[in-house]
Amino acid sequence: MKVHVKLKDTDYLKFSEYQLTHSKQGKRTILLQRLALPLVSLAMFIAFIVFHASTKALIIEFVTLAIASVIWVIGAPGMLKSNVRRDFYKKKNSGRLPYRETSVLDFGEDGITEISGSYSDMTPYSSITSMARSDDRLYVFTDGDKGFVIPFNDAAKNGRKVAKLLKEKTGLEIEE
Numbered sequence: 001m002k003v004h005v006k007l008k009d010t011d012y013l014k015f016s017e018y019q020l021t022h023s024k025q026g027k028r029t030i031l032l033q034r035l036a037l038p039l040v041s042l043a044m045f046i047a048f049i050v051f052h053a054s055t056k057a058l059i060i061e062f063v064t065l066a067i068a069s070v071i072w073v074i075g076a077p078g079m080l081k082s083n084v085r086r087d088f089y090k091k092k093n094s095g096r097l098p099y100r101e102t103s104v105l106d107f108g109e110d111g112i113t114e115i116s117g118s119y120s121d122m123t124p125y126s127s128i129t130s131m132a133r134s135d136d137r138l139y140v141f142t143d144g145d146k147g148f149v150i151p152f153n154d155a156a157k158n159g160r161k162v163a164k165l166l167k168e169k170t171g172l173e174i175e176e
Helices: 011-024 022-049 055-093 158-172
Strands: 002-006 102-107 112-118 119-124 130-133 137-141 146-151
Touching: 002 146, 011 022, 011 055, 011 130, 011 137, 011 146, 022 055, 022 130, 102 158, 137 158
Parallel strands: none
Antiparallel strands: 002 102, 102 112, 112 119, 130 137, 137 146
C-alpha cells in the first residue's frame, strides 16, 4: 500500500512537540529541565546557611527561590516547546527543512519505504517504538526523535488501513 504524504510546517512542529511530551527521551528532558532551577536554588540556600546569612536574608532568599522554582517547574514544558519552534524556524530560514514536504510512504512486507525525489529510505517495522493518533494525524515513532507523520486529511481513505497494517506488523497499540 502506498500513501502520498504532503507535510506542512505545522505537521512537523506538532510531531516534534508530541515527541517531546510523550517519548521517553522527551519526558526525561522535561524532567531534567524542571529540576534544574529547584536544585540550583537548594544549593544556593544551603550556601547561604553555610556562610551564616542572617535570618531575614534566608527568609527572603527562600521565598524568592521558591516562587521562581514553582514558576520554572510549571513553565518548563512550554519553554522547551518554544525552543523546538525557534530551532525549527532557524533551520527553515537557513534553507534546511528538517522534513520532506512531499513523499510517498510504501508499506511493504518488511518495512516502510519513504520515497522523496531521488531520496529513498527503508525503515523496518521492528524499529518502530510507538504510534500515536491525534485528531488528524498518525505519528509513527522510530529510534530517537525520528519517525513519520501521516496526516489523515491527505490520506483519509487510507488512514484506517495504515493504522490496521501498522498494528499487525508491529504488534503495538496506537495511543489516542
